[in-house]
Amino acid sequence: MGGIIVIDLDIKDVNVQMELNGVFWNEDGTAxxxxxxxxxxxxxxxxxxxxxxxxxxxxxxxIVNGFCPLCKQKKDVCSELNDLQNKMGILEEAYDWVREHPEYRFQLSFYEYNKFEVVK
Structure with a gap:
């Protein structure tokens, strides 16, 4: 498996489809x-x-544009990006960003969807 990488993506933006009631997943629970x-x-x-x-x-x-933001290398697929522990860290950072961003914060907190725990 991959080595331990400190997750620090320096996120500029997270785009997530969110309903007015704060739901950001579809009927089968995926998002x-x-x-x-x-x-x-x-x-x-x-x-x-x-x-x-x-x-x-x-x-x-x-990866969308052919460059891995985690290992900082030009590639279309990266094993480090999909390492179980790294995916958890990536999700934690993205979810934290969404919970704090004004565009999403109110809806998530009002419906208490900001209190989910990130798991492996």
Missing amino acids: EMMVTTKEEHSFILRLVVDLESKTIRATSVE
Whole structure:
């Protein structure tokens, strides 16, 4: 498996489809976040939301523009990006960004969707 990498993506923007009631997942509990770093590197973070346990889990990370924002190398696929521990760290950073961003913060906090725990 991959080595331990400190997750520090320096996020510029996270785009997530969110309903007026704060829901950011579809009927089967899956969701996608398009994450863009300040260096303009993007990836799609796919996740699963479990309402009963109030947890979210990253299922995969897909590089969008041919450059891995984690290992800072030009590539279309990166094993470090999809390492189980790294996916968890990436999701934590993206979810923290979304919970604090004015565009999403109110809806998430009002419906208490800002209290999910990130799990492996």
